[in-house]
Amino acid sequence: MIDLNASRSLLVPHDLTFLSGSPYVYHCHHYNLFHDQTVDDILGDELGRVVRIRAASSAMHDLLAGLTGASDSRTPAERIALGQWLVGAMGHGRLKLAVDASGGTAEGSWLHYSHSWSEKYGARVRRRSPVDAVAGGFAAAIAEVAFHLPKGSMSVEQTQCASMRAPSSAFVLRRDASRRSPQPVVDLMAFKAVLDQEHEQGQHEDEIASIAETLQGFMRGVAGDERGLVEAFGVYVTMHLGNYYNETAFEAMRATEADSPRLLSLAEGLFREAGHVCVFNTFSNILLSPEWEAINGPLVADPMRIIVGCLAIARGLGFGRWALQEYVPGERLIISTSSNYEAPFWVARYGHSERPRSFVFLGAALAMMVIATRMRLWEHPVLSQESYDALFRGEGLGFDAELVECQTTGARRTTAVVRAVR
Amino acid sequence: MIRLTRDTACINGLSWRICIDRDRFDLLVACLASLNWPESPGTEDLTIFAVPGGHRMLVVHSTRRVQLRLSYLVEDAARPEVARLVGHVIERALVAHVAAESSDARA
Numbered sequence: 001m002i003d004l005n006a007s008r009s010l011l012v013p014h015d016l017t018f019l020s021g022s023p024y025v026y027h028c029h030h031y032n033l034f035h036d037q038t039v040d041d042i043l044g045d046e047l048g049r050v051v052r053i054r055a056a057s058s059a060m061h062d063l064l065a066g067l068t069g070a071s072d073s074r075t076p077a078e079r080i081a082l083g084q085w086l087v088g089a090m091g092h093g094r095l096k097l098a099v100d101a102s103g104g105t106a107e108g109s110w111l112h113y114s115h116s117w118s119e120k121y122g123a124r125v126r127r128r129s130p131v132d133a134v135a136g137g138f139a140a141a142i143a144e145v146a147f148h149l150p151k152g153s154m155s156v157e158q159t160q161c162a163s164m165r166a167p168s169s170a171f172v173l174r175r176d177a178s179r180r181s182p183q184p185v186v187d188l189m190a191f192k193a194v195l196d197q198e199h200e201q202g203q204h205e206d207e208i209a210s211i212a213e214t215l216q217g218f219m220r221g222v223a224g225d226e227r228g229l230v231e232a233f234g235v236y237v238t239m240h241l242g243n244y245y246n247e248t249a250f251e252a253m254r255a256t257e258a259d260s261p262r263l264l265s266l267a268e269g270l271f272r273e274a275g276h277v278c279v280f281n282t283f284s285n286i287l288l289s290p291e292w293e294a295i296n297g298p299l300v301a302d303p304m305r306i307i308v309g310c311l312a313i314a315r316g317l318g319f320g321r322w323a324l325q326e327y328v329p330g331e332r333l334i335i336s337t338s339s340n341y342e343a344p345f346w347v348a349r350y351g352h353s354e355r356p357r358s359f360v361f362l363g364a365a366l367a368m369m370v371i372a373t374r375m376r377l378w379e380h381p382v383l384s385q386e387s388y389d390a391l392f393r394g395e396g397l398g399f400d401a402e403l404v405e406c407q408t409t410g411a412r413r414t415t416a417v418v419r420a421v422r
Numbered sequence: 423m424i425r426l427t428r429d430t431a432c433i434n435g436l437s438w439r440i441c442i443d444r445d446r447f448d449l450l451v452a453c454l455a456s457l458n459w460p461e462s463p464g465t466e467d468l469t470i471f472a473v474p475g476g477h478r479m480l481v482v483h484s485t486r487r488v489q490l491r492l493s494y495l496v497e498d499a500a501r502p503e504v505a506r507l508v509g510h511v512i513e514r515a516l517v518a519h520v521a522a523e524s525s526d527a528r529a
Contacts, residue, residue, distance in 0.1 A: 030432065119433065231494060234431030281432060288430040290480040290489045294468035298485045380430055 001085040002071045005220050011191060013199040014339030015212065017318035020066030021188045022059065023242035025318040025341055026219060028235035029116030030281035031274060035245060036113070036133065038270040042252040049133050053156055055248045056137025057144075058182040059241035061152075064145045076100075076146040083142030087135070088228025090239040095139055099173055101147040103154065106139035108132060108169035110227035114162040116236045122163070130161035132169045134244065139171050149175070152182040183349060186243055190348040200338040200413060202323030204304075208312045214295055215286075215316025233285040234383075242318075246345035249274075250357070254350075268359050272401075275363020276370075276392050283313050283364075284371055284383055303329060303372035310368045311335070322361075325415070330373050335365040336415040343407035343414055356406030358414045365416035366401035367392070374398065396421065423516050424450070426509045429489050435501035440479075440488040440509065446516075447486040453515040454479065473508060 007020045017024055027035075040048030064083050073079045080097050087095045093111035098104045108114070113131045121127070140154040155176040160166035202208075222237065224230055230237040249271050256267045286292055287299060287309050299305065307327055314322045320341055325334040342358045356362075370391055375381060391397075401418045405411040424442050431437035442450050451469075459471040459479070471479040476493030496504045 028432075227494070229494075231433065231436075234429075234433055234437055236433070285430065285432060290468065290482050290487055293485050293487055294465050294482045298487075382428075383430055383432055 001082060001089075002067065004086075004089055004223070007067060007070060008220065009188065010216070011188065011195075011339075013197075013321060014191075014195055015216075015315040015318070015321040016191060016339055016341060016344075017216075018188045018191075019239075020063055020070060022063040022066065023186070023188070023191065023318075023341060023345075024239055025242050025245075026222075026237055026282075027240050027245075027278060027317075028233075028237055028282040028285070029112065029120065030235065031278040032113065032134075032238060032240070033117055033120065033131075034277045035249070035274050036131070038274060039248045039252050041270065042256055042267050045129055047255075048252075049129075051251050052133035052244075052248050053137040053140070054152070054182060055244045055251070056134040056241075057140040057154070057156070058137075058151060058185075058247070059243035060138045060141035061144055061182075062185045062187065062243070063241060064141055068145055079146040080142055083138070083145065087138050087142075088224040091222075091224045091228065091230035091237055092135060092138065093224075093228040095135060095142070097139055097142055097146075097173075099143045099146070101149065101175065103172070103174040104143070106136075106156075106171040106173060108135050108139075108162075108171070110229055111135045111162065111169050112229060112236060112238055114169050115229065117163040119236075122165075126165075127161070127163045129164075130158040130169070131163045132158055132161055132171075135169065136171045137244075140173055143173050153177065183247070186246070186345050186348045191344045194344040194347045194407075195339055196412060198338060198412070200321050200323040200336050202311075202325050202336065203327075204308050204311075204324055208308055208315070208324070211296060211309065211312035212315035215312060218291070218295075219316060233282070233289045233291070235281060235285050237282075242341045242345065245360075246342060246349075249342075249359075250346060250350070253357070271359035272363035272366070273392070275360040275365075276367040277388075278360065279310065279364045279367035279371060280388050280392065281383065282317070283310050283368075284375070284377060286313050287377055288380060288383075299378040301376070301378045303327075306372035306377060307333065307368055310364075310372070314364065319361075319364075331420050333365065333369045333372075333418040334415065335361075335368070335418075336413050337361065338407075338413045340407075340414055346408045352410045353408040355409070356403035356414070357408040358403060358406050358416075361414060362401055362403050362416045366397065366399055366418050369399050369401075369418045370397060424509060424513055426490075426505055433494075434498055435505075436492045436494065436496075438490040438492070438505040438509075440490055440512065442488070444486060449516065449519060450488065450512070451481060451483070453512060453519050454481065456519065457511070457515055475504070475508075477504075477508060479508075 320339040429437040429439040462470040
């Protein structure tokens with residue numbers, strides 16, 4: 001359809017990745033399901049779904065409008081075809097739209113969220129609400145861009161979901177002139193305006209940079225298969241829009257601050273745990289993969305090698321230039337960054353904050369310490385919900401973590417300190 | 423000659439590790455090559471074979487790791503059996519290879 005790689009850009013020296021100016025990162029299905037569940041836990045199922053659909057639609061609208069401008073898609077049908085293809089290329093499954101400017105329907109098969117939910121939980125839990133808000137939002141955005149409609153003007157309702165044992169997922173789209181306009185876009189230009197040109201240097205810098213560059217190259221070759229899914233490193237991977245994660249997480253936090261400020265630390269803790277889920281599943285699976293072994297050799301029984309690998313993976317997945325400041329074996333880990341994907345979004349959209357906000361970064365730093373020191377990855381352990389629970393939800397993590405500075409407060413960098421708990 | 427165990431992966435039962443005694447790894451690689459399974463692009467240290475049925479076999483030469491990745495089209499319940507069948511094909515090729523080598527040696 002188009003060469004997606006031609007529309008990618010890397011914000012040097014920050015290791016942040018953009019597609020046609022829209023920030024993107026890679027996350028696995030464990031993280032994606034946990035993130036969405038967290039938003040719903042905080043906002044409630046109904047409002048959570050509305051916020052997630054709106055964020056997905058808004059982020060995809062920006063991306064697709066940019067790509068359409070760069071491609072030869074001149075008719076509504078061509079723009080719909082481009083949008084459908086893009087969803088699959090990014091690993092979100094297959095969407096098939098039957099729409100005009102007033103709305104219509106969309107059918108989804110192999111959708112990332114419902115398929116991976118079924119794979120992960122389907123044998124144990126019966127789901128009672130749809131899970132494909134992201135695909136629904138994407139469908140609305142495709143219809144808007146196809147017919148040159150304003151952003152946010154198409155509403156969407158999911159009428160059946162494969163996670164609820166329907167044969168496929170289905171959506172109804174309606175033109176809705178009453179919908180309020182979405183928030184302004186946070187794109188490459190906005191990131192540039194927020195970030196310093198200075199970048200973080202740390203220990204083992206050359207090695208981390210070299211592995212990250214190799215991984216970035218590898219990820220450029222990763223694309224959806226005939227289902228529109230990316231099956232890599234033993235997980236389902238999505239190329240996903242940073243604006244989606246940030247808007248949903250931060251709107252959930254802001255709603256908590258406004259309505260139930262006493263619960264804010266609980267909400268922040270859940271997003272910190274999303275960082276644990278990411279590192280435990282995505283980072284560990286990458287470290288244990290044959291592809292990693294072929295590039296970097298086998299894992300050795302040295303926690304420092306795991307930490308160096310994790311920092312390279314973070315950069316390779318577009319999370320930003322994470323750097324190692326200090327590692328005292330089993331005692332302390334200090335990670336800093338001049339550019340994670342969370343803080344610039346907050347500053348661009350809401351201005352500076354009195355609180356640190358980079359909770360995925362914080363949780364990831366803590367989880368790196370845990371998997372490096374307690375997981376013995378070099379013995380190729382089984383990665384399962386049970387092993388996750390034992391490490392992260394058992395009698396105690398053995399470590400605590402704190403954001404001692406954060407770019408959301410106006411600091412030049414964001415730093416997480418992980419300390420052993422006695 | 424080979425042992426089949428589940429390899430690390432969160433997607434149920436798709437990744438299998440093929441284990442063989444270290445001194446027979448080269449023999450295994452020669453056998454895989456003799457099966458004429460098409461090669462996909464890998465790296466200097468990573469060979470990827472396309473196995474009939476939509477599966478893939480990844481061989482990391484420096485660490486002697488061999489991983490069978492089954493096609494997603496294989497139903498959950500059938501995955502162990504399909505992995506065992508692919509393992510059986512390799513086992514038979516290994517036996518034939520060893521037999522041919524012994525025969526050559528005797529000649």
